[in-house]
Amino acid sequence: MHELACFTRLALCFETLRAEAPFDPDLLMRKLRENVSGCLTYDTEVWSFEYVCKPSLFFSSPDGPFYTGNEALAEYECEYIIKSRRPEGVWDINWKWADYDLEFAVSENWWKADRAVKNMLYLNGFGRLDI
Template sequence: MECYERAKKFILRNSRPLDMARWNYLFENGSKEEVINILKAYQNADGGFANALEPDCWNINSTPLQTWVATRIIEEINLDDKNHPIIKGIIDYLSSNAEFDGHRWNGLNTVVTNDNYPHAPWWSYTQKQELQYNPTASIIGFILKYAEKHTDIYKLACELSKEAYDYFKKNFPLESMHESACFIELYDYMKECSMSNLIDMEEFNKLLQKQIKQVITYDTKTWNTDYVCKPSFFIKSKSSDFYLENKDICKFEYQFILETQNEDGSWNVTWDWNNEFEEWTISKNWWKSDIIIKNIKYIKEFK
């Protein structure tokens, strides 16, 4: 497939080792351990993640947001071993109450130390931001899946899942596509772990079906130039509970991806730091590899 070969060439020429390892694992029969070994380099001694794992934030201090990015890679490579050191480290970090206010990790979606390192403007620290569940809703789900049931952190996550769901219902529909995605990740974790004893999963499903339609950008003319919400933000495969009700727009995105690939194998990065940090040039290139991986995954899932 020409699209795949162009993408592969970009990855080989430009990607950081982590994204090369992800590419190899997902598409070239590569090793899961290769991904894990490189991912460990972004993990600090406290078990949290940092060091520009999320390319828009170069903070070297562990943050819940960058730790959440690590959890998504763990899901991507299907690492299910609860006793794996990288997972135990994350659970230890979350158990330490770092950046935890008793209800949310990183409720303001940023931390003070971000300002000491190159970062996108939306990761600057400000007390004026509203509390939200990005990334807490997803982190709760991670704990429910990976923490041992007898531990305090697991029991806490059970209670927090109820709090998060109450917030979701009270604030429905949510305005943020990122917060929406974290609630979909919570739903997926809870479904996988059969957690219907905690919340009404059928009701959760119905509300999420409506939530997705609220935040998807249906003006597809803007997709290639603006930072907008596409169905792939929530729906990763045809097996998703949310695929059938969004089948047409998912099919459109499949065709859109095929038609908008650049000559160098990448796709447009539709956001910009617009600040004094020159590191954006490096981060933008890292993002291109991440977008390539997600787009090729999508093509393979929806062909």
């Protein structure tokens, strides 16, 4: 999942910079679209308690090249983000570092901050940010 996200960012960099790629950019984008759709977790029932692949890993607005074909799931993620926000304004982290309880306890607040920034950017990209 994370490797795929890196490749999507690489493809977008080539596209943005209009750089000459040492590969067929159209073929890469076609393959990435297929893989993104195949990687997403469509079973939203498990989103709260499993480490899953959500649309926000690959795009942050309807303008993204990986949005097409994933519209419903992307909109669902907006609703999910809004509904799962804690009263303190952050989101719970639904995973742990198995053998590193102490280290995770120290870093958990960093991960909450990271998730808060990413969720707010995602909501903003979809015009759903109510401040």
